[in-house]
Amino acid sequence: MTHTEPRSRSESVKAIFRVVGGNFLEMYDFMVYGYYASAIARTYFPSHNAYASLLLTLLTFAAGFVMRPIGAIVLGAYIDHHGRRKGLIVTLALMAVGTLLVAAVPGYATIGILAPLLVLGGRLLQGFSAGVELGGVSVYLSEIATPGHRGFYCSWQSASQQVAVMFAALLGLLLQRWMPAQAMNDWGWRIPFIIGCLIVPFVFLIRRSLQETEAFLARKHRLAAGEIYRSMITNWRIVLLGMAMVLMTTVSFYLITAYTPTFGKEVLKLSSSDVFVVTLCIGLSNLIWLPLMGALSDRIGRWPLLLACTVLALLTAYPVLHWLVADPGFSRLLGVELWLSFIYASYNGALVVALTEIMPADVRTAGFSLAYSLATTLGGSSLAISQWLIHLTGNNAAPGLWLSFAALCGLIATVLVYRDPQRRMLHRL
Template sequence: MKNFTKYAKQIFQVGSGNFLEMYDYMIFGLYASIIAKVFFPNENHFISIVYAFGVFAAGAFMRPIGAIVLGGYIDKFGRKKGLIMTLGLMSIGTISIAFCPSYEQIGIIAPIIVLIGRLIQGFSAGAELGGVSIYLSEIAPKGLKGFFVAWQSGSQQIATAFATGIGVILHYYFSDAMMESWGWRIPFFIGCLVIPFIFYIRRTLEETPEFAKNQAHQIKKTFGALLKNVFQNFGTIIVGIMLVMTTTVFYYFISVYTPTYAKEVLNFSRIESFGVTVIISLSNLFWLLVSGYMSDRIGRKKVLFTASLLGIFISYPLLIYLTNNISFTNLILVELALSLVYGVWNGTMTVTLSEIMPSSVKAMGFSFSYSVAVAVFGGLTPAVSTFLIEVTQNRAIPGIWLTCVACISFVAVLIIRKKIS
């Protein structure tokens, strides 16, 4: 019981910042159609939404830079110091967006402030996720590493449920006009209010035993030496990017893009669009933890092959079925099926990625692989989906995007099959 309490506390401490990161990302995605009107007004609402999602993607493009700079800092000076720094930067981004005046009030300065806020958030997020995953892998007891690391993504699902739950409540009590006028800022203000609390609990983190043991050696390493090590293991980085593609694209589709997809493409109400995302985030959490635990029991390889094959064969058919049989029940069922693919894949993929990275650049290598995948594929998923639907007039076309990335991740598992259990 003593160890359980200790581990639960550590998971909570390190996962809290990850919670804030995903909460920030979610509320931007959830309110993208409103943010488009407030900061990127255009006679064509489709263009406004693309601009908003373009800024969303711009934050993702900063992730690789953050992964190198902050990931290197984490590898050199420690997990605790690095995670406190990422939290500080993340907070700046949250506050800048929450208090930014509208385009109507200050003109072109408004979207510039929003863009800068997203860039800062993306920069910090580049190493936050990797730092948390590595921390959890280094404190995990023997035989439970997969289950422990799964809590990194688990904290994100809790953030998703929290963010969308707030959305459901707000849209229940406030009219669409009130939400578009000022109500959309409330979730951002809530994010600002929890920042001091998260700072407090993260400052109480202990350094991981594994880093503490090698601390003297790591501090002597120059940043250039860390970068050199990364380039020496560039093949592993590429495979890592291929592995993360399914994680990030499926997540951004079923969680970040779904509210906009359901509202703008399938014509559901905002409450229904947000409500399904709450359900999906809880489903994600369940499958992530089950997958992490199962990978500890039966091996990473079997779980990864199963999840990637599911992604390949069911994604497009599911969206075809949904768009031909639109109902709230079918929306939930299709999203739950895609949640199964995401949760089972990512619950095992994250710990696998932490295990294949060299120990000397574990945080930087992990963060860079993850960040590039998010920047190039995940962060662009809402914009790509919106663009493809507009160009092809096929509302199921995002399923092809999901299928393609699942194929690439399947190839990555084939490449590393001899290196994993």
């Protein structure tokens, strides 16, 4: 892999900031939808059955993830052929339109069935653009990283998402304090989406200043879309193994962030303020651990962290959630979420850069994005899956079983990917 040596530390910081801005916006939009799922349910999916209304809202949230693999294939091929910079600008524009739709559509009481359909359209458009956003950002960071620091650089892709988690949670806390509950449920929940729309022009300006990576410019032959698709089919095994590895990180992330407010309020019956404080702490914990573990993976390799974290999740996910639901409270919820945050961030700090290393160079963005998007289609559905499992089993700790399954998939895939000794040494190249 070719690396660009930035002239100074300040230039490296600026490059990272410019590229992760869109990643921040993507995760911010996804988080506020999860945070205000109950209010969105009442606005767009009214029903005499509260469970059915909430489930429809969470399924609409999950629908965006169904579009991710399509976005990964279409936009991933575009980025691998036309360049990282152009592709990241296209994804931002599509994301902005989707966000505007969710923010501005009138409720079901005003325009009827058209309201949920338009919201669904906005979520599908967000999912289509997000299908390659994370992959495009991760590949860009890996290609501008200095030798021996790819893990640290790539960790900032996920770290920017944690800033979005904290920003959304802090905004939620402020709105809870400033606005009456009825006003918040009626229209106040739209404010975070409108703020997301206002951030778009700023992110667009800083993204336009991105420079193309030297690694991409140095490639003498750039595959056409058809060649990229054929290459991904040829490399189907590594794409599927990458998908299994990513499932662990997407399930754990969406459970501890987007699902926490719904789980805390609707299942554990805690206050909105308590669950927003917990979510804010999770974002801070993730932000601290991600770059630390990304840097650690540069020292010891990716696979030791990947193995250790999947084993920890497999052994502890259900027991800690069972302990939490036995006596729900703020301190228990915080303790459990911080433990799961440590596992997620330690795993993800090694995972993202690992995927950029194991994918063939000519289809690096498309292969990475497809693997990640396929996993996120399941992982992003964790909100609906968890709510369904609780309803089906009557066990409030059931989401721990879903996380355990994801950890098992990650463990098996990691063993299969890194049984080749050469792959264990990729972090040193």
